[in-house]
Amino acid sequence: MFVVAHAPAVPAHVKGYVDRFLVEVSPSLYVGTLSRRVAEELRQVLVEHRDDGHITFILSNSRTEQGYEVWVDGRDDVEIRDFDGFSLPVWSRKVAAHAH
Numbered sequence: 001m002f003v004v005a006h007a008p009a010v011p012a013h014v015k016g017y018v019d020r021f022l023v024e025v026s027p028s029l030y031v032g033t034l035s036r037r038v039a040e041e042l043r044q045v046l047v048e049h050r051d052d053g054h055i056t057f058i059l060s061n062s063r064t065e066q067g068y069e070v071w072v073d074g075r076d077d078v079e080i081r082d083f084d085g086f087s088l089p090v091w092s093r094k095v096a097a098h099a100h
Contacts, residue, residue, distance in 0.1 A: 005093070006029050010049050056072050
């Protein structure tokens with residue numbers, strides 16, 4: 001499965017660990033192909049070592065309408081919700097107000 005991870009909030013030694021599995025294409029942005037088991041274990045490592053900040057993890061999933069699923073950890077301003085099979089971000093009112 002194809003994986004995209006945005007992990008700006010993890011220490012350098014964890015980023016080194018992630019480099020063993022994924023390619024860092026931009027600072028803190030990783031992509032690659034992993035088995036589901038390895039992807040979920042890697043996500044857990046990122047979440048466990050998250051500093052003050054967030055982790056966004058996207059993986060391919062042929063069982064969803066969009067063909068992927070999104071996990072976000074460490075953000076209280078957005079929630080990923082299912083709308084009739086589509087995963088969409090729902091932003092808090094505070095963030096939505098700043099967008100206009």
